[in-house]
Amino acid sequence: MATRMKSDKELRKSVQPARAPLPPGPEGHSILGVMPEFNRDPLEFIKGCRDYGDVVRARFLYVTAYFLYHPDDIEYVVSTHAKNFIKSMSLRSNFFQRLVGNGLLTSEGEVWKRQRRLVQPAFHRQRISAYGDVMVDYARRMIAAWRPNEVRDIHRDMMRLTLEIVVRTLFNADVSQDADKVGRVLSQIVKPFASQATIKWILDNRLPTAAHRRFHREARQIDDIVYRIIADRRASGLDQGDLLSMLLQAHDEDGSKMTDRQLRDEVMTIFLAGHETTALTLSWTWYLLAQNRFVEQKFHAELDDVLGGRPPTMDDLPRLKYTDMIVREAMRLYPPAYGLGREAIDECEIGGFRVPRKTQIFMFQWATQRDPRFFPEPEAFRPERWTEEFSGSLPKYAYFPFGGGPRFCIGNTFATMEIVLVLATIGQQFTLSLAPDHPVSILPAMSLRPKDGIRVVVENR
Numbered sequence: 144m145a146t147r148m149k150s151d152k153e154l155r156k157s158v159q160p161a162r163a164p165l166p167p168g169p170e171g172h173s174i175l176g177v178m179p180e181f182n183r184d185p186l187e188f189i190k191g192c193r194d195y196g197d198v199v200r201a202r203f204l205y206v207t208a209y210f211l212y213h214p215d216d217i218e219y220v221v222s223t224h225a226k227n228f229i230k231s232m233s234l235r236s237n238f239f240q241r242l243v244g245n246g247l248l249t250s251e252g253e254v255w256k257r258q259r260r261l262v263q264p265a266f267h268r269q270r271i272s273a274y275g276d277v278m279v280d281y282a283r284r285m286i287a288a289w290r291p292n293e294v295r296d297i298h299r300d301m302m303r304l305t306l307e308i309v310v311r312t313l314f315n316a317d318v319s320q321d322a323d324k325v326g327r328v329l330s331q332i333v334k335p336f337a338s339q340a341t342i343k344w345i346l347d348n349r350l351p352t353a354a355h356r357r358f359h360r361e362a363r364q365i366d367d368i369v370y371r372i373i374a375d376r377r378a379s380g381l382d383q384g385d386l387l388s389m390l391l392q393a394h395d396e397d398g399s400k401m402t403d404r405q406l407r408d409e410v411m412t413i414f415l416a417g418h419e420t421t422a423l424t425l426s427w428t429w430y431l432l433a434q435n436r437f438v439e440q441k442f443h444a445e446l447d448d449v450l451g452g453r454p455p456t457m458d459d460l461p462r463l464k465y466t467d468m469i470v471r472e473a474m475r476l477y478p479p480a481y482g483l484g485r486e487a488i489d490e491c492e493i494g495g496f497r498v499p500r501k502t503q504i505f506m507f508q509w510a511t512q513r514d515p516r517f518f519p520e521p522e523a524f525r526p527e528r529w530t531e532e533f534s535g536s537l538p539k540y541a542y543f544p545f546g547g548g549p550r551f552c553i554g555n556t557f558a559t560m561e562i563v564l565v566l567a568t569i570g571q572q573f574t575l576s577l578a579p580d581h582p583v584s585i586l587p588a589m590s591l592r593p594k595d596g597i598r599v600v601v602e603n604r
C-alpha cells in the first residue's frame with residue numbers, strides 16, 4: 144500500500160521534541176488523592192514527598208498540585224518567570240476575598256502593580272523608623288505587668304502585643320476605641336478559618352453554615368468601622384504620621400489616589416498579613432531561646448554590651464547583630480509563612496518536568512529551609528551559621544521566609560525591626576524557660592502556629 148505523504152502540520156508535529164514528562168509523586172486514594180495522608184500530618188507529608196525528587200506531583204481530590212523543593216525552581220516561579228504565575232486558588236477563596244478584597248496580598252496584574260506602587264512608600268525604612276518607639280513602648284508596658292516566676296503563654300502575649308502595635312501604627316491613637324475593636328473582632332473571626340490547613344481551602348466551603356453567617360456579619364461590622372475611620376480622617380485632613388495617613392496621601396503620577404474601597408482593602412490586608420506572622424516569629428524565637436542556654440547567654444551579653452541597660456532604639460539595630468542572627472535562624476526553622484502558593488497561567492517546564500496550565504504550585508519554606516543540601520545539621524538551632532560568608536554562598540531561594548520576586552513581603556523591614564526591638568526590650572529584663580508538663584506542638588494552619596500556645600516561666604535576669 145502506498146504511504147500517504149505527510150501534511151505540513153504532521154511534519155511539524157513529528158519533528159517537535161517530545162514533551163517533558165510529568166513529575167513523580169504519591170498515588171494516594173482513588174478519589175481523594177493524597178488529601179487523607181496530607182491532613183493526617185501536613186508537615187511530615189510535605190517533607191516525606193521530597194523523597195520523590197525536587198519536583199513532585201500530588202493530587203488533592205480534583206486539583207493537581209506540584210511541590211517544588213529546589214531553590215532554582217522556586218526562583219523560576221516567584222522571580223524570573225513570575226509573569227506566568229498568579230496566586231494559588233487557596234488565596235482566592237471566598238474567605239480571603241471577603242476580608243481583604245483586592246488588597247496587595249490577593250490582587251493580580253495591573254491592579255496589584257498600581258497598589259504596590261502606591262503602598263510601597265508607606266513602608267520605606269525612613270518612614271517606618273518613626274514606629275520604633277511605639278514598638279518599644281508597648282513591649283515595656285506589657286512586661287511591666289509580668290511577675291517573676293509566673294507561668295505565661297508567651298504566644299498569647301506576643302499576639303496581643305503585635306496587634307496593639309499594628310493598630311497604633313496604622314491608625315495612631317485618635318481613634319483608639321474603634322481601632323482596638325477592629326483588631327479584636329478581626330483576630331476573632333479569622334480564628335476558625337485560619338486554623339485550617341492551607342490546602343484544605345482548595346475545597347473552599349461555600350455552604351451557608353452558622354459560622355459562615357457569623358463571619359459575614361462580623362466582617363460587615365469591621366467594614367463599618369474602617370470606613371468610618373477613613374471618612375473621619377479624610378474630613379480632618381490631618382497627617383497623623385501613621386500608615387493610614389500615608390495611604391491616604393499616596394497618589395499616582397497622574398495624581399489619582401486610592402478609593403475608600405481600596406484603602407479599606409489595604410488596611411485589612413496589613414492587619415491580616417502583618418500581625419500574626421510577626422507574633423509567631425517572636426513566639427518561636429522565645430521557644431528556641433528557652434531551650435538553648437548557650438545562645439541565650441550570648442543574646443543577653445550582646446544586649447548588655449550594646450544597650451547598657453537603656454531601652455533599645457532604632458539606632459541600635461545595626462549593632463544588635465547576634466540578635467538578628469537569632470531571628471534569621473528562628474525563621475529558618477519555624478517560618479510563620481511555611482508555604483507559598485502559585486498557579487501556572489500557561490504550560491511551562493520546571494526542573495525538566497511538564498507543568499500543565501492551572502497546576503497549583505507549592506513551595507515550602509518548611510522543607511527547603513531544613514534541607515541538608517543547603518543547611519548542615521538542618522534541625523539544629525545555630526544562629527552562628529549566619530555569617531556573611533554563609534549567607535553569601537547560599538542559593539538565593541534556599542531561604543525565603545518573606546517570599547521573593549515582585550510579591551516579596553512589603554512589611555519585611557517593619558517586621559524585622561519590630562521583632563528585634565521587642566526581643567531586645569524583653570530580653571534585657573527577663574529570661575524565659577519552658578514550663579514543665581506543657582509540651583509544645585506545631586499546628587500548620589494558615590501560618591505555622593503553636594497548637595496549644597507556648598507556656599513559659601518568666602524570671603528576672
Ligand code: HEM
Binds near residue numbers: 421478
Ligand atoms: C515575620 C513576619 C512576616 C512574614 C514571615 C511575612 C511573610 C510574607 C510572605 C512569605 C509574603 C509573600 C506571599 C506570597 O508571595 O505569596 C508576604 C507578603 C506580604 N506581606 Fe508579609 N510577612 C511578615 C510581616 C508582614 C508585615 C509586618 C506586614 C505589614 C505591616 C506584611 C505585609 C505583607 C503584604 C501586604 C504582602 C503582599 C505583598 C504583595 O504581594 O505585593 N507582612 N509576607
